[in-house]
Amino acid sequence: MKYVDFVDSTYKPKDSDLICTFTFEPNDVTLKEAAGAIAAESSIGTWTALTTEKPYVLKLAAHVFRLEGNVAKIAYPKELFEEGNMPNILSSVAGNVFGLKALRSLRLLDIEFSGDLIKGFRGPKYGIEGIRKILKIKDRPLVGTIIKPKLGLNSEDHAKVAFDAWSGGCDIVKDDENLSSQKFNDFEDRLHETLDARDRAQSVTGEKKVYMINITAESEIMLDRADLVVDHGGEYVMVDILTCGWSALQTLRKQDYKLVIHAHRAGHAAFTKNPLHGIAMRPIVEVARAIGVDQLHVGTVVGKMSETKPEVLENIDACKTEMHGLKQVMPVASGGIHPRLVPALLETFGKDVVIQAGGGIHGHPDGTKTGALAMRHAVDAALKGISLEEYAKTHPELRGALDTWKA
Amino acid sequence: MKYVDFVDSTYKPKDSDLICTFTFEPNDVTLKEAAGAIAAESSIGTWTALTTEKPYVLKLAAHVFRLEGNVAKIAYPKELFEEGNMPNILSSVAGNVFGLKALRSLRLLDIEFSGDLIKGFRGPKYGIEGIRKILKIKDRPLVGTIIKPKLGLNSEDHAKVAFDAWSGGCDIVKDDENLSSQKFNDFEDRLHETLDARDRAQSVTGEKKVYMINITAESEIMLDRADLVVDHGGEYVMVDILTCGWSALQTLRKQDYKLVIHAHRAGHAAFTKNPLHGIAMRPIVEVARAIGVDQLHVGTVVGKMSETKPEVLENIDACKTEMHGLKQVMPVASGGIHPRLVPALLETFGKDVVIQAGGGIHGHPDGTKTGALAMRHAVDAALKGISLEEYAKTHPELRGALDTWKA
Numbered sequence: 044m045k046y047v048d049f050v051d052s053t054y055k056p057k058d059s060d061l062i063c064t065f066t067f068e069p070n071d072v073t074l075k076e077a078a079g080a081i082a083a084e085s086s087i088g089t090w091t092a093l094t095t096e097k098p099y100v101l102k103l104a105a106h107v108f109r110l111e112g113n114v115a116k117i118a119y120p121k122e123l124f125e126e127g128n129m130p131n132i133l134s135s136v137a138g139n140v141f142g143l144k145a146l147r148s149l150r151l152l153d154i155e156f157s158g159d160l161i162k163g164f165r166g167p168k169y170g171i172e173g174i175r176k177i178l179k180i181k182d183r184p185l186v187g188t189i190i191k192p193k194l195g196l197n198s199e200d201h202a203k204v205a206f207d208a209w210s211g212g213c214d215i216v217k218d219d220e221n222l223s224s225q226k227f228n229d230f231e232d233r234l235h236e237t238l239d240a241r242d243r244a245q246s247v248t249g250e251k252k253v254y255m256i257n258i259t260a261e262s263e264i265m266l267d268r269a270d271l272v273v274d275h276g277g278e279y280v281m282v283d284i285l286t287c288g289w290s291a292l293q294t295l296r297k298q299d300y301k302l303v304i305h306a307h308r309a310g311h312a313a314f315t316k317n318p319l320h321g322i323a324m325r326p327i328v329e330v331a332r333a334i335g336v337d338q339l340h341v342g343t344v345v346g347k348m349s350e351t352k353p354e355v356l357e358n359i360d361a362c363k364t365e366m367h368g369l370k371q372v373m374p375v376a377s378g379g380i381h382p383r384l385v386p387a388l389l390e391t392f393g394k395d396v397v398i399q400a401g402g403g404i405h406g407h408p409d410g411t412k413t414g415a416l417a418m419r420h421a422v423d424a425a426l427k428g429i430s431l432e433e434y435a436k437t438h439p440e441l442r443g444a445l446d447t448w449k450a
Numbered sequence: 451m452k453y454v455d456f457v458d459s460t461y462k463p464k465d466s467d468l469i470c471t472f473t474f475e476p477n478d479v480t481l482k483e484a485a486g487a488i489a490a491e492s493s494i495g496t497w498t499a500l501t502t503e504k505p506y507v508l509k510l511a512a513h514v515f516r517l518e519g520n521v522a523k524i525a526y527p528k529e530l531f532e533e534g535n536m537p538n539i540l541s542s543v544a545g546n547v548f549g550l551k552a553l554r555s556l557r558l559l560d561i562e563f564s565g566d567l568i569k570g571f572r573g574p575k576y577g578i579e580g581i582r583k584i585l586k587i588k589d590r591p592l593v594g595t596i597i598k599p600k601l602g603l604n605s606e607d608h609a610k611v612a613f614d615a616w617s618g619g620c621d622i623v624k625d626d627e628n629l630s631s632q633k634f635n636d637f638e639d640r641l642h643e644t645l646d647a648r649d650r651a652q653s654v655t656g657e658k659k660v661y662m663i664n665i666t667a668e669s670e671i672m673l674d675r676a677d678l679v680v681d682h683g684g685e686y687v688m689v690d691i692l693t694c695g696w697s698a699l700q701t702l703r704k705q706d707y708k709l710v711i712h713a714h715r716a717g718h719a720a721f722t723k724n725p726l727h728g729i730a731m732r733p734i735v736e737v738a739r740a741i742g743v744d745q746l747h748v749g750t751v752v753g754k755m756s757e758t759k760p761e762v763l764e765n766i767d768a769c770k771t772e773m774h775g776l777k778q779v780m781p782v783a784s785g786g787i788h789p790r791l792v793p794a795l796l797e798t799f800g801k802d803v804v805i806q807a808g809g810g811i812h813g814h815p816d817g818t819k820t821g822a823l824a825m826r827h828a829v830d831a832a833l834k835g836i837s838l839e840e841y842a843k844t845h846p847e848l849r850g851a852l853d854t855w856k857a
Contacts, residue, residue, distance in 0.1 A: 070756075091809035093809060094815070094821075096598075097607060101602075122632065128668065130630075131630040137717050141718075141719035144755060148723070190502075196507060262700070263704070283537055283538075287695055289694065290667065291698050313544065316549065321721060322720050402500060406500050
C-alpha cells in the first residue's frame with residue numbers, strides 16, 4: 044500500500060476503532076500524501092513497496108476517513124494494539140510520525156479510545172466523587188498549597204509549614220514536583236512528620252486534611268513509597284506522570300492501592316506549547332484518565348503558566364466528559380495562583396477544581412496560616428458572588444493578600 | 451530571591467554540579483529575567499517573595515553562570531537531586547520551565563551530569579565493545595532489519611521473514627516499535643519461533659545472529675518479558691524508552707539482566723523537532739546513556755526522517771564522548787534506509803553504527819534474503835572505498851537494490 048492508499052473518505056469508523064485527530068503541515072508533498080503518511084507509519088505502512096506484505100495484514104490498516112484542510116481524522120482498528128498497553132498504543136499513534144520528513148509539523152489533538160480499548164485500563168479509582176467523599180467537601184473547590192520554597196526545606200520545617208497551611212484553611216498540602224527523597228529532606232522522615240502535622244491540624248480544625256506526597260522515582264522504589272504511605276495512614280500519592288512515564292504509572296495503578304493518585308505534568312510544555320506541533324494536552328488528559336489518575340494539573344489561564352483559556356477548557360472537558368463510564372478526573376489549577384485570581388479561576392473551572400497556591404499562600408506578608416485563610420476567604424467570596432474588595436472589608440487576611448498581589 | 455538573583459556571572463560551577471544549556475526567547479521580560487526564571491523555577495525559586503524561605507535553603511540555588519545572547523548555562527548543586535532518580539532530575543531541569551509565560555520558547559540543549567550524579571546510575575552494561583564481542587564483529591557496521599510490514603504478520607510469517615533476513619546477511623533482526631503482544635502476533639509465540647529461526651540461521655551461515663524483541667509494556671509485564679527472553683536464550687531486548695518512560699527504563703536496567711538493551715525513541719520528535727523549543731535529542735541520549743541503554747536510535751540524515759547532519763553528529767557524539775567512564779552507546783541509524791544510502795551513512799557515523807533497513811531490505815524485488823545480501827554488499831563496498839555502481843557490476847543483488855531505489 045502506498046501512503047495515499049491510507050486515505051479513504053468512504054471508510055466508516057467502527058465503534059471499536061481508536062480515533063485520532065491530527066493537524067499538520069506537509070513538506071513538499073500534497074495534503075493527501077501527508078495525511079496518508081501519518082496513517083501508514085502509525086499502522087502497517089512504510090515508505091516503499093514490500094515483498095513481505097500478506098493479504099491478511101491489510102485489515103489492520105488505519106484509515107484517514109476525514110481530511111478537512113490540514114486536519115485529519117484517522118481510525119485505527121483495535122487489533123493494532125495490545126490490550127492495556129498504553130506505551131504500545133502511543134508508540135503507534137504518537138511515535139515516529141512526528142519525525143517524518145513528509146511533515147513540516149504535526150500535532151496530535153485528540154485520542155478517542157473505544158470502549159473495547161478502554162477495558163484494558165483501570166481508569167480513576169476515586170475520581171471527583173470519591174475525592175469529595177474522602178475530604179467531606181460537597182460543593183466547593185478544594186484549596187491546596189504546595190510547600191515552598193519548592194526545594195530545600197528540611198522535613199521538620201516542611202511539616203511546620205504544612206501544619207500552618209492546614210490550620211489556616213488548606214484542605215490539601217502537596218509536595219513540589221521536584222521534591223522526592225533528597226538528602227536535605229528524606230522521603231520517610233517527611234512522610235512521618237507531615238502526616239503527624241496533618242493529624243494535629245485535623246484535631247485543631249475539625250476538618251479533614253490530606254497530604255499529597257511525591258513518590259516519583261524508579262518504578263519499584265515508587266511502589267515501596269506508596270506502600271509506606273498506606274502503612275502510615277496516608278490517602279494520597281503524587282506522581283510526575285511525564286518524567287516517570289506511562290509504564291510506571293500503569294504499574295502504580297495496577298496495584299489498586301487505596302490511594303488517590305495526584306498527577307503532576309512537569310515537562311508537558313516541551314511538547315504541548317507550540318500550537319502547530321507536538322501533542323496537545325487533551326490527549327495527555329485522556330491517556331492519564333484511562334490509566335487512572337484521580338487528579339491532574341490542567342493549567343490556570345491566569346497565573347505564571349502560558350496556556351490559553353480555550354486550551355484549559357479543552358483539558359477540563361477531557362477530565363469530565365463521558366468516557367465509557369470512567370470516573371471524572373478532578374482538574375487542578377496550579378502555577379502562580381493567589382487569592383485575587385480565584386474568581387477568574389472559578390469562572391473557568393466551576394466548583395470542581397483543586398485551587399493550588401504556593402507562593403500565593405506562603406508569600407502572604409503575615410505568613411502561611413494567614414495566607415491559607417485569605418485563600419479560603421477568596422473562595423468563599425467568589426462562591427457567594429461577593430467581590431473580593433467588598434469581602435476584604437471584613438476579612439483583613441484577604442485584604443493583606445490583595446495588597447500584596449495587585450494583578 | 452527574585453528571578454534576576456539567580457543570574458550570577460561570578461559563580462564558578464563546582465565539579466559536582468549538574469550543568470544545563472538552554473536557548474530561549476523571553477516574553478515581555480529581559481533576557482536576564484527570563485534566564486533567571488529558568489534557574490529559579492528549576493531549583494528553589496518562585497514568582498513571589500516567601501515568608502517560609504530559610505537561610506539554609508539558599509545554598510541549593512541554581513545559578514545562571516553564563517548568559518550569551520539567548521543561550522544560558524545553568525549550574526545546579528547536586529544536592530538538589532535525589533541520587534539515581536532520573537525522573538526527579540528531569541522534573542527539575544526539564545519540567546515546569548517549558549510552560550512559563552515569561553518564555554516565548556525554551557529549548558534544553560544539553561545536560562552535563564557530574565561524576566557524583568552519574569554514580570547513581572548504571573550506564574550501559576555492554577556498550578559498543580560488549581556488543582561487538584557478542585556479535586563477533588570487530589570492525590564493520592552491524593546490519594539489521596526491522597521486520598515489515600511493521601504490524602500484522604503472524605508469528606510464523608514473522609519468523610520466516612527473520613530467517614530470510616539473517617540468512618541473507620543481516621546480523622540483527624528487530625521488531626517494529628509498535629509490535630508488542632497483539633492478538634495477531636503473541637509475544638511468547640514470536641519469541642519462540644523467531645529464536646528458533648535465529649538458531650537455524652546461525653547454523654546455515656556460521657555467523658552470530660541476534661534478535662531484538664520488543665518488550666515495551668507496563669513495567670512488571672516488561673520484566674516478565676525480559677525474563678522470558680533470558681530463559682529462551684535471547685541476548686537482546688528492545689524498549690520504546692519514551693513511551694515507556696524513564697522510571698520503567700531504570701527498573702529494567704536495575705535488574706542487571708544479561709541482555710543488551712536496544713532503545714527506540716518513538717515519539718521524540720514531538721519535542722525535538724522544533725529547533726527553538728522543547729528538548730534536543732542530545733540530552734535524551736545523555737539521559738538514556740546514564741540509565742544504561744546499549745544501543746540507541748540517533749537519526750539518519752538520509753532516509754525518511756527529518757534530522758539534519760549537525761543534529762545527528764551531536765547525537766553520535768553524546769553516545770561516544772567521555773562521560774565519567776560510562777561505556778559508549780552504539781548509535782543506530784534507522785528510518786527509510788536502503789543500500790544506496792550506505793556510503794553517506796558511513797560518512798556520518800563511521801563504523802560504529804547499526805544500519806537498520808526495513809523497507810530497504812524487504813522491498814528488494816527479489817525478496818528479503820536478496821535484500822539483506824544487497825545491504826551487506828553495500829557495506830562491503832563502502833568499507834573498501836569502491837563505488838556502489840562499480841561494486842554492483844559483480845554483485846547483481848546490489849544492482850537490483852540500486853535499480854529499485856534511485857535516490
